[in-house]
Amino acid sequence: MRRLLLTAAVLCASLSGLTACKTSCRELSEKLCECALNSVEKQACQQRAADEEARVEPTPEDEIACEAKIDACDCRAIETEEGKKACGLAR
Secondary structure, eight states: OHHHHHHHHHHHHHHTTTSOOOOHHHHHHHHHHTTOSSHHHHHHHHHHHHHHHHHOOOOHHHHHHHHHHHTTOOGGGTTSHHHHHHTTSOO
């Protein structure tokens, strides 16, 4: 597991000049921002996600949990309990 994370970190560092390497938790946050009702809310959400990412670094366990939720998270279901769980907004 550690080797995989190290490999991913090296890959991200080496590709950083070509593209931005985002964490799984950042990707999930941005996916949730896509659920915003308008572009102003979406931009504010994306700024909060960037600020939070700068403030708190996700643990490897957080990254695994976020990665598992990216594909399951769906804006159309976000108002349901199951939808909130799928996006990591509820337990």
